[in-house]
Each structure stands twice: as structure tokens, then as C-alpha cells.
Amino acid sequence: MLLTVYLKVNSKGGIGVLIQIIGPGVVGKATGEGFKRYGHIIDYVDKGEEIRYADIHFICTPENEVEDVVARIKSSKWFVGEEIIVVRSSTKPGTINSLMWKYDIHICHNPEFLRESVAEFEFLNMDRVIIGGCCSIHEDILEELYKPFQVPIIRTTPTMSEMIKLTTNAYLSTTISFWNEISQICKKLGLNSHELGSIVSLDPRIPAYGAKMHGKPFGGKCLPKDLDQMLELYDDSILLKAVKEVNRGLMDG
Structure with missing residues (x-):
């Protein structure tokens, strides 16, 4: 066969x-x-x-x-x-x-x-x-x-493959929450956060994802679910908990 x-x-x-x-x-x-x-x-x-x-x-x-x-x-x-x-x-x-x-x-x-x-x-x-x-x-x-x-x-390996997927989505979630926090700072300063993101992401070390797509909480079927799976693996993560908290704050606000 x-x-x-x-x-x-x-x-x-x-x-x-x-x-x-x-x-x-x-x-x-x-x-x-x-x-x-x-x-x-x-x-x-x-x-x-x-x-x-x-x-x-x-x-x-x-x-x-x-x-x-x-x-x-x-x-x-x-x-x-x-x-x-x-x-x-x-x-x-x-x-x-x-x-x-x-x-x-x-x-x-x-x-x-x-x-x-x-x-x-x-x-x-x-x-x-x-x-x-x-x-x-x-x-x-x-x-x-x-x-x-x-x-x-x-x-x-299968385990590395599984981790690749969760890590990818955890990184994307983190990027969105980071730029949503920057957006809040820009509001206090009277600045346009999307203009800031477009300029900052000209640096080749900084991806455009999140920099140009922020302003609302991340959702969909994958990012929240995969972030939760990462937190199940490592409940001590300060960073990933903060990513989730920032996102929840935007959803509640």
C-alpha cells in the first residue's frame, strides 16, 4: 500500500x-x-x-x-x-x-x-x-x-511540529497586544499609532504584523485558543498572561 x-x-x-x-x-x-x-x-x-x-x-x-x-x-x-x-x-x-x-x-x-x-x-x-x-x-x-x-x-518530530504552531500563534498574539498597549500610550500623547507603526516597522528587525493591524483585540478560532494551550503548558509565564490580560481588557472595554 x-x-x-x-x-x-x-x-x-x-x-x-x-x-x-x-x-x-x-x-x-x-x-x-x-x-x-x-x-x-x-x-x-x-x-x-x-x-x-x-x-x-x-x-x-x-x-x-x-x-x-x-x-x-x-x-x-x-x-x-x-x-x-x-x-x-x-x-x-x-x-x-x-x-x-x-x-x-x-x-x-x-x-x-x-x-x-x-x-x-x-x-x-x-x-x-x-x-x-x-x-x-x-x-x-x-x-x-x-x-x-x-x-x-x-x-x-510531531512534538516540535505541535510546538511550532503554538509558538507562532503565541508570538502573533504577543505582537498584537504589544501594539495595542502602544496605541493606548499614543492616545494619551495625541499621536496616531498606525502612523507610528508604519514608520517603526521600516526597521527590518520589526515586523509589520501588529504594527499596522492593531487597534482591536485579537480573536478568531486560533489565537486565543492556542495562547491558552501555551499557558496550560507553562502557567508561570508572566509575559503570556499579560498578553491575555491586555486582550481581555480591550474586549471588556
Whole structure:
């Protein structure tokens, strides 16, 4: 089975693999429609639907549903033990390793970095791929699957992959809260904080994110949730607690 899948993804003749997207929400749809552009066959499975045969299963559900999906794949009548299972959800570091141990099954972690409003566009125009691999064979297959996107592909462990996703979002949250604090200082001084941000971010060491996009609390489905996961990992963090407090103050105000 694995050799067949590898030959499909590595084929110059455009032979598509059967990719099952479990959880066809924003991330699932963007992932499925993106791979469809490269000739792959996409099968969407909604919550509660039967797990069907696929070459590769992408789990794109909320993180609290990931284990249930893994259990359903393992108990499926199609399960043969060589399934390529890929979790795109933001899971707490150590979750994937724990699930592999508990269910005696190979699982890779492949985090997404998509904004909800432009998810499909950003999937097609991604700037890197992270593969938290369970074994070299599955990593090789996923690397071949992503090669047509012509972006850097970083292979690492599942736990590092999980931490990469949480760290990225914690940093973005911190940047927004920092500039929201600067905005409050600017108000007291009668200054335009967005003008300040545009000028300050000309320094190559200072990213424009937050500097030009502040003025309201961060929200959405990812940043608050992933910040909370980081605080669960390290409850002593003074900085991340302050980031959350600044954001809560803006929401309440």
C-alpha cells in the first residue's frame, strides 16, 4: 500500500492519490480544494460520518475531537495498519506521540497557518510546510505530496511540529497586544499609532504584523485558543498572561 501511494504522489503522469479530509471546515476545505488543484481525489467526511478508505487521511477537526477520529480510523473496516494519518489541528505538544502510543498507529502532524478569510488562497500560496513525522516512509510520502508547491519543507518530530504552531500563534498574539498597549500610550500623547507603526516597522528587525493591524483585540478560532494551550503548558509565564490580560481588557472595554 505505501509503495503504491508513494508512486502515485511521485508520478509525473498526474496520478492522484485519494485524500480524505475529516472535518471539512475552513482548514479542511482549503486543504482539500488546494490538493484538488494538483490532480488529487478528495473525499470529505463530516463529523459522525463513516470513515472510508483513503490513501491519506487528513484530520482537520477541532483538537478536542482528534482522538475520537483516530479511534474511528483504527476501528474502521478499511483499516489495514499502513494508513497515512495526518493531523492538521493545533494539538498540545505531546498529543500526537501519546495517540500513537495509545492506539499503536502511525500519525504525522502537519500544522496549518491559514487565516479564515483567505484560507484557500493561503494554502495555495503557503511559504513553508512543517511535517512532524512518525517515520521516514510517511515523511517521504508527505514531502512528495507537497513538493509541487515549491516551498521549503521542514521535517521534524510531531512534538516540535505541535510546538511550532503554538509558538507562532503565541508570538502573533504577543505582537498584537504589544501594539495595542502602544496605541493606548499614543492616545494619551495625541499621536496616531498606525502612523507610528508604519514608520517603526521600516526597521527590518520589526515586523509589520501588529504594527499596522492593531487597534482591536485579537480573536478568531486560533489565537486565543492556542495562547491558552501555551499557558496550560507553562502557567508561570508572566509575559503570556499579560498578553491575555491586555486582550481581555480591550474586549471588556
